Amino acid sequence: MFPFSHLPRTLLTHLPTPIEPLSGLSKHMGGPSILVKRDDLTSLAMGGNKTRKLEFLLADAVEQGADTVITSGGSQSNHCRLTAAAATRLGLKCELVFGGEQRVDMPNGNLFLDQLFGATVHWSEPELRNETVKKVAISLRTKGRTPYVIPIGGSNGIGAVGYVAAMFEFQEQLASTGQEVDHIIFATSSGGTHVGLQLGARLTGFQGQILGLSIDQTKTGEFPPKLADVANETAERLQVNEQFEPDDFTMNTDYLGSGYGVVGDLERETITLAARCDGLLVGPVYTGRALGGLIDLIRRGTFHQDETVLFWHTGGVPALFAYVNEVSV
Ligand SMILES: *Cc1c(COP(=O)(O)O)cnc(C)c1O
Numbered sequence: 162m163f164p165f166s167h168l169p170r171t172l173l174t175h176l177p178t179p180i181e182p183l184s185g186l187s188k189h190m191g192g193p194s195i196l197v198k199r200d201d202l203t204s205l206a207m208g209g210n211k212t213r214k215l216e217f218l219l220a221d222a223v224e225q226g227a228d229t230v231i232t233s234g235g236s237q238s239n240h241c242r243l244t245a246a247a248a249t250r251l252g253l254k255c256e257l258v259f260g261g262e263q264r265v266d267m268p269n270g271n272l273f274l275d276q277l278f279g280a281t282v283h284w285s286e287p288e289l290r291n292e293t294v295k296k297v298a299i300s301l302r303t304k305g306r307t308p309y310v311i312p313i314g315g316s317n318g319i320g321a322v323g324y325v326a327a328m329f330e331f332q333e334q335l336a337s338t339g340q341e342v343d344h345i346i347f348a349t350s351s352g353g354t355h356v357g358l359q360l361g362a363r364l365t366g367f368q369g370q371i372l373g374l375s376i377d378q379t380k381t382g383e384f385p386p387k388l389a390d391v392a393n394e395t396a397e398r399l400q401v402n403e404q405f406e407p408d409d410f411t412m413n414t415d416y417l418g419s420g421y422g423v424v425g426d427l428e429r430e431t432i433t434l435a436a437r438c439d440g441l442l443v444g445p446v447y448t449g450r451a452l453g454g455l456i457d458l459i460r461r462g463t464f465h466q467d468e469t470v471l472f473w474h475t476g477g478v479p480a481l482f483a484y485v486n487e488v489s490v
Contacts, residue, residue, distance in 0.1 A: 185438030206246035209476025213323030227309035260287035270483025314351025318394030324357020348451035349373030444477025
């Protein structure tokens with residue numbers, strides 16, 4: 162059982178998410194055994210990893226008396242789509258700040274869903290995104306509203322608790338089926354998922370490897386210290402005596418391709434392979450890239466034949482519909 166049930170949480174999805182074998186892909190690759198944890202099936206608004214974080218973030222927003230949530234991302238952000246949907250469920254308004262050019266063509270994928278959930282959308286130069294968020298918050302306050310700002314990807318010491326809880330859920334599933342997992346592999350970007358899994362692993366005694374496949378972050382610079390900072394912040398929130406250093410996080414940065422949101426051969430081939438081996442959908446930005454990285458690591462003989470590798474599916478499938486031309490084979 163998750164021992165932090167005193168923390169405010171709004172239930173947004175049915176848990177646990179299933180663990181399934183990717184038998185077709187395992188066979189295609191000639192081993193090892195590959196499992197998938199289906200966090201693309203969190204039940205709110207087409208699923209994804211942000212729902213687990215939003216259960217804790219939105220509970221905090223409500224507790225603080227907010228009437229509006231503000232968050233930001235790219236125009237196909239899954240985090241923005243799920244924040245818009247979750248806010249609606251709780252009777253909160255939602256304002257989204259997108260970095261980049263306003264899309265003049267028909268909105269599609271996540272952007273279409275944001276509009277459907279009634280979110281107010283703002284566009285900003287990517288470098289000015291945080292400033293725009295602050296401006297939107299100030300302007301709402303002058304109108305008498307009470308905004309609550311959620312950082313990009315929901316990755317702070319509150320959101321990451323969702324993935325600490327996910328690790329407890331996962332360990333219970335393994336215990337009840339007698340399964341063992343040697344490596345957990347997933348897409349990492351703003352870091353909250355990685356932080357939560359790593360802290361959860363310490364608290365539950367998970368012995369396997371936790372390997373984040375980077376979508377857009379490098380091993381040098383501010384990102385590894387940010388992971389440690391958010392992990393320490395999360396540990397403090399949970400009142401557990403755990404300390405983290407940047408080196409506590411294992412990350413692979415070999416699959417950055419041509420940058421964030423750019424579909425290349427790796428993503429295209431992976432999306433098609435997953436669909437045709439197991440009827441599994443992965444997204445163009447995160448999970449297509451991370452599963453592609455995992456497949457490449459298998460080809461390079463990184464894992465022993467008798468090991469079990471688990472791909473933690475973090476969602477992103479609705480973005481497929483915004484990338485039809487790039488993904489089509
Ligand atoms: C946000 C996101 C991720 C990355 O999770 P972080 O906690 O931001 O590192 C991975 N996959 C999908 C589909 C996402 O939307």
